[in-house]
Amino acid sequence: MALIVQKFGGTSVGSIERIEAVADLVVKTKQQGHQVVVVLSAMSGETNRLIELAKQIDSRPSARELDVLLTTGEQVSVSLLAMAIIKRGHSAVSLLADQVNIRTDNMFGKARIEEIAATRLKHELEHNRIAIIAGFQGRDIEGNITTLGRGGTDTSAVEIAGAINADECQIYTDVDGVYTTDPRIEPNARRMSHVTFEEMLEMASLGAKVLHIRSVEAAGKYNIPLRVLSSFNPDQGTLISFEEPDVQANIVSGIAFNRDESLIYVNGVHQGTENLAKILKLFAEFGIEIDMINQVNHNFEKIDYAFTVHTNDFEQALEILTSNQGGISAESIKGISNVAKVSAVGVGMKSHSGVASLFFNALADENIKVMLVSTSEIKISVLIDEKYLELAVRALHKVFLTENE
Amino acid sequence: MALIVQKFGGTSVGSIERIEAVADLVVKTKQQGHQVVVVLSAMSGETNRLIELAKQIDSRPSARELDVLLTTGEQVSVSLLAMAIIKRGHSAVSLLADQVNIRTDNMFGKARIEEIAATRLKHELEHNRIAIIAGFQGRDIEGNITTLGRGGTDTSAVEIAGAINADECQIYTDVDGVYTTDPRIEPNARRMSHVTFEEMLEMASLGAKVLHIRSVEAAGKYNIPLRVLSSFNPDQGTLISFEEPDVQANIVSGIAFNRDESLIYVNGVHQGTENLAKILKLFAEFGIEIDMINQVNHNFEKIDYAFTVHTNDFEQALEILTSNQGGISAESIKGISNVAKVSAVGVGMKSHSGVASLFFNALADENIKVMLVSTSEIKISVLIDEKYLELAVRALHKVFLTENE
Incomplete structure (x- = not known):
């Protein structure tokens, strides 16, 4: 039995159909005997829809209030996935930043995680529940809602994996791994089955765009193996570790x-x-x-x-x-x-x-x-x-x- | 100077244009020298949209998760109104149930408010800020999100007014008060300028539908005058008090x-x-x-x-x-x-x-x-x-x- 964190991006939960597919994938992992923590982005398109609403009111909306607005996107996706897993007969519970105690600084729109207490999260896992956590969001020390900025949900997933000492953090996305170069430029580009954190840091900062550099740094810091997988075809992928x-x-x-x-x-x-x-x-x-x-x-x-x-x-x-x-x-x-x-x-x-x-x-x-x-x-x-x-x-x-x- | 709670329903915040109008109305009250607390519903149509999403996954979705989903509706409207007020040069801050410490029992979908600590709310008012609170929602003692069921935002407004000992609780809706009977049946029906709590309780329970009976009961319990007003024409209305x-x-x-x-x-x-x-x-x-x-x-x-x-x-x-x-x-x-x-x-x-x-x-x-x-x-x-x-x-x-x- 392993403790696995699975992160799904916006396209992976972009429709009810896709959410059902993610529910199947999560339940399958659980049925293999693992403890599962899921971290989600907003459904694709939702964050842009919300930003549009805000811009109709103010072209430069209050940063604090924009974070309150945007975090509803992840709240919607975590509740829907929890419903889909519960419907499949498994115990699941959605959790928001304050319920997992994801404490950040107060830089609205680009906050950094300072601490994750995770007391309740551990409690839910001990009770054999699948925990589904809203990514991208945190709370500052005064309880204000913050967001982590670009690549935020990857960072949430890795930091949560660190806080509970997970065995592996799986990043499900719309590509099936990290490639030797961009296949749109070089058709012979191959998926790498394994890269080191150091290599991935260079890749991320040089534009590989599969993983945000902050999440790779965090995974290296906690020494938690990262795996990049396609939610459409989860059998392959790229493992990133110190090996x-x-x-x-x-x-x-x-x-x-x-x-x-x-x-x-x-x-x-x-x-x-x-x-x-x-x-x-x-x-x-x-x-x-x-x-x-x-x-x-x-x-x-x-x-x-x-x-x-x-x-x-x-x-x-x-x-x-x-x-x-x-x-x-x-x-x-x-x-x-x-x-x-x-x-x-x-x-x-x-x-x-x-x-x-x-x-x-x-x-x-x-x-x-x-x-x-x-x-x-x-x-x-x-x-x-x-x-x-x-x-x-x-x-x-x-x-x-x-x-x- | 009075301490006034203003509640706006779904149609009052049903579009960006309507939210701008509410912002004007709130700012006007503030400029008259009052302290203002605003309590909002979700934009009209939003709650139904979210329920539809849930039903696509499960015709009987998990009650806990449905509450997580539905409360995003009010989170959207409070952040947008805060942006609109801030744009007008006033200090405003949106607050969710956990930030106002609205504690309820754990009856998901029809929770009852047990206690409102309101420490942070008082702090915001002391700092001259307009507080904009998400109605309809609460947290149980374990920190789970709950909703108050039908008429929930009215109840939120009155209970919050009670917790901070407000001078008046104004319920803005799409009608301009309580009528002697339904004007669709009797064209000579007149708006009442004043009714007592006892009368209003009989009216509410008999189908007048302007105010939910629980909110009238709560206003009576705290002895806080209620006023029903139209957000489209706020100069008239019906006052409900013990007088x-x-x-x-x-x-x-x-x-x-x-x-x-x-x-x-x-x-x-x-x-x-x-x-x-x-x-x-x-x-x-x-x-x-x-x-x-x-x-x-x-x-x-x-x-x-x-x-x-x-x-x-x-x-x-x-x-x-x-x-x-x-x-x-x-x-x-x-x-x-x-x-x-x-x-x-x-x-x-x-x-x-x-x-x-x-x-x-x-x-x-x-x-x-x-x-x-x-x-x-x-x-x-x-x-x-x-x-x-x-x-x-x-x-x-x-x-x-x-x-x-």
Whole structure:
């Protein structure tokens, strides 16, 4: 008998028919002898419907009240699933954030979980009930309703799994796992049966979009194996755990990419770290996050910097730097918005030299110019012209991930 | 400065436009210098939409889970109204049952309020905020969500008014007050500017349908004046309080009626109270409530009984009695379902003899046969053939309530 947390996203509970299918799946797990905790999103479309209602009243509605409004979406789905499971003759109970004591800070719309007491949840499990918990929501210390922001239900599921020391946290979604790269770009992309937390963190942050980075971090923190599965076809999936893949595994596990990057050059800055500090402070003041940073020293007096920012922040970042050009002593400031980042990720890299050589050769063979490079123990990332993105992904996938014939 | 509770029903918050109008009305009250607590129903149609969802899963859904589902309706309306008030530059905060500590028993779907701590509510009022509370909902002692059943939001409003010792509880609805009788039957029906709690209790229980009887009882218990108003035209209304109307007032305040009654005769029952006790026990076992009871003793051996029950219970009541005919020693059992009850209600009756005479003369003049009579200090009720209902209502309204020319 294992204690399993199963999370279902909006499309998995998007209709009464889908909710019935989820009920069957949950009951099947229970009948296999496991204790089951279910964490749900709102039915797909519901959150947008509610946001529309709010926007009709105020284009910038009160953040506290928006959270009160949005959390009704999960409340609807958990009660409906509980009804469907009870109808199948099993004991089930829906629970909201306050009933599970999911305490967060008071950052409405993007709260972070601080503590989960879970006393009642454990009580329900001891009484052999299937607990169905509303994801995405919490309560601050004063009892106000909060929401966790993007990817919130994944985070709820993993944090709840941590609080009750679950054996596995299963994330059911509309894809059947994590792929070696996006199958829409590379038809030969394969589902990975197993990746490590470290690899998944790199994947998530690089745009794999299957799991939100915060939920992967949390699963790593609690050391709870995560499994990504399709609710339409739950027999396969991808396991994410601390276990290293076996020796036969590929050196590179996946090719990740991100189209939403833009590049900014700040050239001819006077020597001295204080100027870089000034630039970073400007970005921080306006809430602009920087991904890659590159520095080239021309001589003892001048430095060229290159930064990448999210494309949404590109115009503002350029404006801020330009209006402070004197303060940061830059000779010129310019930007390129149509760039993309491509990365090869894999724990196998740690023990294999020569990966970088293969990586750059593959790009060189296709005459793809690299604008910026960034590396870690388990990944190599490069910035390239966006129009070569698909070509680069396919070239790298072929070198590192095509099965030997 | 007064402390005012304002309750708005489903049609009053039935669209974004209506919610904006309610926001204007609430802000106006606040600007007059009052402290304001608002209690809301779900947007009209929403509760039915949610019930439909539940029925798609289970024709008899879990009562606990149905309450979890239905309470989202009020959560949506309170958050939207709070947004609309905040947009108008006033401080407002939506509060749910657990945040106001509305503790009920655990009878899902028809819970009763046991206690309202209201600590946080008082705190919000002290900080000059408009508190907007979700009606219809409560929490049992274990923290489960409950709903109060029919008329629940009125009850919430009055109980909250009692808990904070409000100066007045205003019930905004789609009619502008309590009428002397139903204007659809008697076009000369007039809005009453003032009725007593006692009169209103008789009105409510006899089918006036403007206020649920439980909310009138609760307002009487806490001695909090109730005012029924139209949210479309809030300048008029009906005040319900313990004050007796002035001497100019009519002897009879209103003509109430109820079409949902059915009559059952149990004839030729052996003398002895134990047989009546047996009949009443049978009704109680099957949850059938009796309204009127009549008894005629033929002689020292045989008694005829007549009972009225809700028409929904008529068939079942007849069956139960017939299958127990021997046990209750009845010679015959028969029923008439197409009957109606008409009542004249008024605290003025207490001090006026001759009311009964006027009442029965009015019916006799129209050749309306009376099947059953029931009286209290402040009302006379009769059971008549349903087809004469409109005629009886008009005749009685003319005798007691037509203004002198």
